[in-house]
Amino acid sequence: MNKFEKFTDNFSNWLKERGIQINSKLKLEDLREQNQGRGLVAVEDIKEDQVLFSLPRSVTICVDNCTLIKDRPDLKEKLMKLNHWDSLIIVLLYEIKVVGEKSPWIDYFNILPINDEQNYVFNQLMFWSPEELKHLSPSLITERIGRDLAEAMYRKLHPKIVVHDFKIDQLGEVSLDEYHKIASLIMSYSFDVERPEFVGKFDQGQDSDLDDYEDDDDNDDNDDDDNTNDNPESNGKPARVVSTNANVSDTEEKGLSNITLSSDKTDVGTFPSTDDEAEGNIFNDGFFKSMVPLADMLNADTTKHNASLFYTKLELIMKSVKPIKKGQQVYNTYSDHPNSEILRRYGYVEIRGSKYDFGEIPLPLIKKFFIETQSMSPSLVDEVLSIMNQIVHEDEEDEMVDIVLDSYDCFKTGEVIIELIFVIQVLTIISALNLLKSMEHLKYESKFAFVNRILKKCYQLIESKKLTKIFLSNYKKILGLRIAQYPEIATISFNDNMMLNRKKMAGVVLKSEYQSLVNCLNIDMAFNTDNGPYKFIEDDKLIKNIVKKSFLNDSPSTDEDILSLTSGEPSNKKQKTE
Numbered sequence: 001m002n003k004f005e006k007f008t009d010n011f012s013n014w015l016k017e018r019g020i021q022i023n024s025k026l027k028l029e030d031l032r033e034q035n036q037g038r039g040l041v042a043v044e045d046i047k048e049d050q051v052l053f054s055l056p057r058s059v060t061i062c063v064d065n066c067t068l069i070k071d072r073p074d075l076k077e078k079l080m081k082l083n084h085w086d087s088l089i090i091v092l093l094y095e096i097k098v099v100g101e102k103s104p105w106i107d108y109f110n111i112l113p114i115n116d117e118q119n120y121v122f123n124q125l126m127f128w129s130p131e132e133l134k135h136l137s138p139s140l141i142t143e144r145i146g147r148d149l150a151e152a153m154y155r156k157l158h159p160k161i162v163v164h165d166f167k168i169d170q171l172g173e174v175s176l177d178e179y180h181k182i183a184s185l186i187m188s189y190s191f192d193v194e195r196p197e198f199v200g201k202f203d204q205g206q207d208s209d210l211d212d213y214e215d216d217d218d219n220d221d222n223d224d225d226d227n228t229n230d231n232p233e234s235n236g237k238p239a240r241v242v243s244t245n246a247n248v249s250d251t252e253e254k255g256l257s258n259i260t261l262s263s264d265k266t267d268v269g270t271f272p273s274t275d276d277e278a279e280g281n282i283f284n285d286g287f288f289k290s291m292v293p294l295a296d297m298l299n300a301d302t303t304k305h306n307a308s309l310f311y312t313k314l315e316l317i318m319k320s321v322k323p324i325k326k327g328q329q330v331y332n333t334y335s336d337h338p339n340s341e342i343l344r345r346y347g348y349v350e351i352r353g354s355k356y357d358f359g360e361i362p363l364p365l366i367k368k369f370f371i372e373t374q375s376m377s378p379s380l381v382d383e384v385l386s387i388m389n390q391i392v393h394e395d396e397e398d399e400m401v402d403i404v405l406d407s408y409d410c411f412k413t414g415e416v417i418i419e420l421i422f423v424i425q426v427l428t429i430i431s432a433l434n435l436l437k438s439m440e441h442l443k444y445e446s447k448f449a450f451v452n453r454i455l456k457k458c459y460q461l462i463e464s465k466k467l468t469k470i471f472l473s474n475y476k477k478i479l480g481l482r483i484a485q486y487p488e489i490a491t492i493s494f495n496d497n498m499m500l501n502r503k504k505m506a507g508v509v510l511k512s513e514y515q516s517l518v519n520c521l522n523i524d525m526a527f528n529t530d531n532g533p534y535k536f537i538e539d540d541k542l543i544k545n546i547v548k549k550s551f552l553n554d555s556p557s558t559d560e561d562i563l564s565l566t567s568g569e570p571s572n573k574k575q576k577t578e
């Protein structure tokens with residue numbers, strides 16, 4: 001028996017000693033040949049809605065259940081005042097570095113990457129060299145690695161909090177590399193487990209987690225999920241309660257809720273998902289970020305998800321959410337991430353693309369397009385975008401979407417986010433009007449009033465499921481420019497080679513993004529809604545609706561022209577100053 005098998009064996013015995021039974025139709029297997037470490041595989045057919053295993057809460061490791069608190073009960077309150085990341089990092093560092101072989105979880109730690117670097121490689125983007133990261137260009141994922149933020153968090157904890165405040169002298173020597181590894185382990189293995197005292201507390205009433213999830217999903221299917229409820233501080237609800245399967249209502253009736261691996265979309269690198277989470281503390285939240293042995297042995301696949309973890313006050317239960325055939329692997333979901341994000345967080349890619357893949361159009365590319373091809377000056381483009389931002393943020397009815405984003409998602413399904421449609425449509429009309437009568441020399445107030453008018457007319461247009469023909473042409477050109485930035489490797493179809501080095505994984509991410517962008521060139525897919533396809537009208541028609549005929553004469557535009565156009569429709573700015 002080799003070391004890998006021995007560790008698997010020790011872990012299985014460790015589970016047995018704690019009375020944990022894995023369904024006899026399952027086996028914990030060595031999947032290294034598929035580049036997947038360990039995983040659970042069905043050795044017989046399993047029906048939907050079967051218990052695969054259940055775990056008492058006592059096997060989980062969290063701030064409420066760990067050796068640090070046993071050794072130093074005085075620290076519990078202090079740890080609870082930290083955010084989830086900081087506290088679990090300290091708890092695990094103590095368990096692994098200080099308690100080590102004597103930890104009750106040692107047989108569990110020995111099957112994790114942290115204690116077996118021979119068989120596991122930390123491939124999360126945090127560990128890629130600048131040279132390796134170049135293989136991901138032009139993906140925007142390289143801007144979201146969060147290395148600086150990780151280092152800032154490390155310096156905050158070490159030595160100030162850990163040694164000076166908490167007096168855990170044994171952790172005085174934690175290196176930045178060790179910190180990154182523990183944080184990455186938490187990112188790719190931990191679950192946010194609802195605290196027993198919160199179970200069921202927020203399940204009743206209309207504002208269910210299921211509602212939250214489905215709303216999110218509608219808005220941005222990339223969120224997968226994120227499709228998680230990303231709002232850990234909200235009413236003490238667990239942050240990652242999601243409903244990703246047909247069984248949810250059944251199980252909810254039985255008092256169960258389900259959880260995925262901790263995985264909020266907005267967290268950067270190894271960090272808190274929100275400022276609130278970073279600044280908040282565990283006391284106020286309804287969950288503990290926890291390591292859950294065995295449940296974290298399930299790999300994930302966005303297209304083959306067949307099991308989910310549910311919980312009651314007493315235990316955590318892994319159940320099949322689809323039938324699983326003999327020989328098939330049991331797959332959890334880590335939320336609805338595209339390949340770029342799967343690589344960043346978990347260090348692998350789905351070789352045929354994630355179900356939730358998307359490419360992105362960076363805002364600077366859109367600006368460049370309007371500057372270089374539509375004769376807008378860089379300062380006018382910047383000013384118009386900043387006015388658009390201001391108008392949206394001052395919109396008292398809160399009806400307008402944030403149009404000016406850093407980048408715009410274009411999904412594998414061929415759909416694009418509505419913000420992309422807005423920004424291109426508005427800039428298309430502004431650039432057309434600017435060509436007819438330059439706006440460059442106008443006073444700020446006049447530009448504000450003009451942009452305000454155009455923005456509102458574009459809202460009405462889009463609401464009535466119409467866009468203009470020049471918009472469509474600009475949209476295609478901008479997408480074309482983005483697609484042209486991808487290297488040749490991105491254009492080659494996916495293949496089934498599972499043994500991927502970092503360069504090849506980068507290539508798969510580029511294919512995922514490239515293919516998504518290409519799909520969004522299919523106009524029937526991009527501009528279709530539940531209520532039918534968008535109609536494309538002549539741009540003149542919209543322009544005439546925005547300006548009076550007399551405005552389009554040959555003389556240069558004046559501030560008075562604009563004010564007369566917008567009279568009776570005071571700008572938000574004017575309202576404010578009045």
Ligand SMILES: C[S@@+](CC[C@H](N)C(=O)[O-])C[C@H]1O[C@@H](n2cnc3c(N)ncnc32)[C@H](O)[C@@H]1O
Pocket residue numbers: 035036037038039111112113188189296297298299300301345346347348349350
């Ligand atoms: C929660 S663990 C799953 C158990 C893991 N296979 C192990 O042996 O420890 C998550 C890690 O498993 C690996 N993983 C999960 N799903 C995978 C997949 N579909 N393909 C390759 N690796 C995967 C990644 O290394 C990821 O960071």
